Amino acid sequence: MKWKLDDGAWSPYVAGALVGVLAIAxxxxxxxxxxxxKFLGASTTFVRAAGLAEKAVASxxxxxxxxxxxxxxxxxxxxxxxIGIFLGAVVSSLTDGxxxxxxxxxxxxxxxxxxxxxxxxxxxxxxxVAMFGARLADGCPSGHGLSGIMQLSVSGLVALxxxxxxGVFVAHFVYRGASHE
Amino acid sequence: xxxxxxxxxxxVIFGFLLQKGRVLRFDxxxxxxRLKDMTIIKFMMSAILVGMVGLYTLRAIGYIELSHKPMxxxxxxxxxxxxxVGWSIMGYxxxxxxxxxxxxxxxxxxAVLGMIIGAAIYAECYPLMLKTVLAWKDFxxxxxxxxxxxxxxxxxxxxxxxxxxxxxWFERMKI
Numbered sequence: 001m002k003w004k005l006d007d008g009a010w011s012p013y014v015a016g017a018l019v020g021v022l023a024i025a026x027x028x029x030x031x032x033x034x035x036x037x038k039f040l041g042a043s044t045t046f047v048r049a050a051g052l053a054e055k056a057v058a059s060x061x062x063x064x065x066x067x068x069x070x071x072x073x074x075x076x077x078x079x080x081x082x083i084g085i086f087l088g089a090v091v092s093s094l095t096d097g098x099x100x101x102x103x104x105x106x107x108x109x110x111x112x113x114x115x116x117x118x119x120x121x122x123x124x125x126x127x128x129v130a131m132f133g134a135r136l137a138d139g140c141p142s143g144h145g146l147s148g149i150m151q152l153s154v155s156g157l158v159a160l161x162x163x164x165x166x167g168v169f170v171a172h173f174v175y176r177g178a179s180h181e
Numbered sequence: 182x183x184x185x186x187x188x189x190x191x192x193v194i195f196g197f198l199l200q201k202g203r204v205l206r207f208d209x210x211x212x213x214x215r216l217k218d219m220t221i222i223k224f225m226m227s228a229i230l231v232g233m234v235g236l237y238t239l240r241a242i243g244y245i246e247l248s249h250k251p252m253x254x255x256x257x258x259x260x261x262x263x264x265x266v267g268w269s270i271m272g273y274x275x276x277x278x279x280x281x282x283x284x285x286x287x288x289x290x291x292a293v294l295g296m297i298i299g300a301a302i303y304a305e306c307y308p309l310m311l312k313t314v315l316a317w318k319d320f321x322x323x324x325x326x327x328x329x330x331x332x333x334x335x336x337x338x339x340x341x342x343x344x345x346x347x348x349x350w351f352e353r354m355k356i
Contacts, residue, residue: 015198034184077184080189083279084194085199085280089200100285101285102286105211108272133266139250140274140276150228163264166268171214
């Protein structure tokens with residue numbers, strides 16, 4: 001097995017296994033240093049971001065909303081975790097030369113052309129549907145997939161099967177005929 | 182304050198590893214859903230194999246309690262399917278979208294915007310969901326070992342064997 005690929009990428013097995021170590025270290029650190037054990041996850045942060053944005057224009061509406069009240073609109077551990085993902089990717093991509101400004105993803109372009117408007121529409125609509133689903137399921141591939149399955153949670157195993165099953169089914173029709181980049 | 186700092190540091194390392202594994206790419210995410218490039222599955226399952234042993238060991242020595250998300254039948258199944266539909270078109274999941282912007286794929290900003298809109302819509306629909314989809318059946322916070330009455334120390338080796346067989350198959354198929 002190659003540890004490092006030709007373009008400076010790390011083997012997904014190696015990088016993934018290191019994420020496993022990170023997940024364990026994070027659980028140990030949050031248990032020792034904060035008020036409760038925290039498992040990796042990302043999607044609740046999008047609820048908090050929506051709440052913070054809405055608060056700027058309609059703070060009373062946010063205060064009266066049952067879901068925002070349940071999830072607590074605030075900048076917390078996970079919020080900074082998500083910001084950290086952005087920063088980590090900046091550091092990694094700039095130092096190994098894989099940073100590239102890209103208008104439209106190659107596979108998308110092969111199927112739907114170079115229009116930014118079309119890509120924006122697909123990403124916004126797909127993103128809205130996906131996040132609605134993630135909140136209904138109470139987790140995304142980080143919370144349910146990584147953290148859930150690491151704990152052998154029944155919900156994590158079922159959720160990942162649903163995520164991937166529906167993804168494979170829809171992708172078959174949406175990207176039919178496009179070459180893989 | 183240490184909460185926030187710890188979150189940031191953990192996120193930076195996570196983002197770094199996601200980028201090094203090249204799983205932040207739209208083409209890798211969609212490539213997996215088209216069964217042409219299993220990079221993201223290799224990455225995710227490797228993390229799970231290692232993490233699983235660590236978390237169950239931490240529980241065995243009494244350092245942590247596990248925290249299962251509820252197995253709410255309607256929520257996990259309907260929500261999971263909706264997530265999959267949106268994921269295939271968006272080409273990112275919540276965690277990878279922000280990382281993709283970090284490596285210059287700025288169009289992932291549209292995905293982030295869409296997900297914030299989706300979260301806002303869900304917040305408005307939450308009372309309705311509580312009365313409908315989420316009210317169907319809730320099996321509670323349950324782990325597979327308790328659900329089927331098999332020790333995790335039997336299930337974890339089985340999980341390893343199955344996953345490594347899957348990895349070998351991916352490599353043989355060159356996907």
